[in-house]
Amino acid sequence: MDLSSLKSRLVVDLGLLAASIAMFFVLPDQLGFATRVITTVLFVLSLDLVLGYAGIPTLGHAAIFGIGAYAAGLYALHVSSEPLSGLLVAGIAGAVIAFLTGLLLLRVNKLTLVMISIAMAQIALEIANQASGLTGGADGLGGFELGPVLGLFAFDFYGYTAYGYALAVTWLLFLVMRRLMASPFGISCQGVREQPRRMEALGVSVYWRLVAIYTIAGSIAGVAGGLATQTTQFVSLEVLGFTVSAEALIMLIIGGTGRLYGAIIGTILFMSAHDIAAGIAPANWLFVIGALVIVVVLVTPRGLLSILPWGSR
Amino acid sequence: MSAQEIDAAGLSVRNLNKRFGGLTVASDLNVDLPPGSRTALIGPNGAGKTTFAGLVTGILPPSSGTIMLDGEDITRLSAARRVKRGIVRTFQITTLLKAMTPREHIRLAILERRNLGWRMFSGASDFRDVESEAASILEQLILREDADRRVDRLPYGKQRLVEIAIALALRPRILLLDEPAAGVPSGESGVIIDAIRTLPEDLAVLIIEHDMDLVFSFAKRIVVLVSGAILTEGEPGEIAADPRVRALYLGEEAHG
């Protein structure tokens, strides 16, 4: 089974869809966790766009996620409790920040890019920390309630609506991303990653192509952040931390970059393992993750997706 | 076209210089590439041939001098913009996208040429005229059989052909071929030579080569570059007879 063929993709898609719908019935008490997994999947998918497809090595992607998260939180608190418009606001916030930072970020060489991206994320964290009047500082922002989705589905105590909402949004954006990466634009971004000189020799303005995809991925990361805030009705400084960026990177690499499905699988595996292990002992978890990452890099640098029989392109 | 316009047509390089710190890699270069010309740039290793290609295509900004295309000064024009004006090059070392097929490469080139590279909601292979154009280029370069195989699984000679195919897909007016036969086993180089022979007539072609057979069978004009400066230029017969050139290549005949 080869993921580039339509038929096998359909099978995998339906399988994933079926599994996620089954969650409603099979493990209803895990819906909170499952919702977190889904919002993280969306975030890691956006990272795949940036890193896996376009080859932009950023370790500050959490900043965009966090800004989207705060945007949605502030919107719900001060403007309106309508969720979809909140997501829109989060997406726009993500896009704007990504665009502005991308203008600088994409001018420098890759190693410097990694550094600056980390610095930018730290600035975002510091600003959020300092502006505690607005953001709630270390205590976080809470106390807002969300209205019903589409006016019909109210957020319930059990998390059914949250889960379904997150699932629908993520699924939709996943399809959009897939379409995007198969388009002329998407293909050209992959070309830019692998052979920027060649793409330039085709008349492509590499810089603007990268700014574009970085902005698009930024809006999706913003939406992911907004979704996280809306489904937990809370946001705090952790969303901006370096650990978020690092863990997202790990999830993506474990699953495999540049194929979107890798982001999904990597996230599910990582977060499930984390959930199980965190109960045992937090310090040991860090050890396990560290060791796991090292093993994955040394043994399967292309990520798990490449060693599974149906992962190759 | 007036006489002046005809004169100005094609690429002209005037007094081009390039220095890296204290090192001069191109000195006072004057070269004309009118439409239909078949020029070869030869010279020992390190003479600055690839530097010249970089200067013409816009990857390297010159230290001084001008580059004109059809009478218009393009010295400040970016590399990507020059491609849009029809100045195209192939690379000495293949810069193909490993997992893509020849068809996908050519499709990509055509899409970019037609400014469809920003389309985000159609599939890349949805454009029927793009597909048929790609098919005819594949046909022209006898790549039809391998059209849908990954390029990293093709023999090196075929990969070099794909480079040329991409260049053609961009509808060049000035084509720079940087050692098209380099590294190709002699059994496979025939296809490349054929491909070069069948290039459009009104195209100005500059070929950078070491393979003297290829140079003499292809070029109507030869420019000899040594240490960044033009030693001499002229018709193949003149160049072959020039004692300075012969001295240069004494001992390099094994390559030709």
Add this chain to the structure above:
Amino acid sequence: MQLLLSILIDGVAYGMILFMIAVGLSVTMGLMRVVNLAHSVFAMAAGFTAHWLISRFGLSFEFSALIAILVAMAIAWPLDLLLFRRIYGMDDLEQVLLTIGLVFIAIATATVLFGTEVRAVKLPAYLTGSLDIGVRVLPFHRLVVIVAGIVIAFLLWCLVEKTRFGIHLRAAVDNEGTAASLGINTSRTYSYAFLLGAALAALGGILGAELLPIEANYPLRYLVLILLVVAVGGMGSIAGSLVAALLLGIIDTAGRYFVPELGTIMFYAATIVILAVKPNGLFGRKVS
């Protein structure tokens, strides 16, 4: 005036610590083009070791410091042999990931061994006093750090300019292929540079324990700081590390004094501005 002097002293001392920790990373990143996010682990390891030897066994500061530096080098050596040699050829991303993995393991180990609190490295009596120069009282510790930094910078300069190792190092940073073809054992040069960098980081960790407190989360907490000093200074440049560290140290300290609401934002903003103007760092070379 008094305030300016304080800022200068504190800023330069802070900068010297950053320099000691960052210089090794700058050299190995410039040499091997390896993104090693785990470099500060050496500083942390030395800090914890020194703390442990002093508080648990009552050993002297100097002796503990020496042992701690050796411990850091002892950790560095197998890491170089087993891991870093292998990742040399890998993709940037994979290196980042692998070294993040090391950071996580280091933090986990430190947490298990020492818990999550900050551990002090008790300074000997002669370092805790201060010097009264009339205008201001200057803590000995800061002065010693500054002097140590100057001495180290000078010694490194001698090493790089005057010794054969230094020549090999510069050649390898400039162009590895050429250096190797000239018969320079580049991988041995790397290893020595790596060990030296680890030792210097260890020293910086110990001396800087007041400014950069030793805790299990040390490598992550100061990761950004050190990386940015390297980036701003230019990878592979010792002078660059020094200048960048001092510059950023002073900016950060000044920022904290004059606009405390902005916290460390000054530091990060300054790095972004500098990198925007000089993407390869102040003294860096264009990375191909």
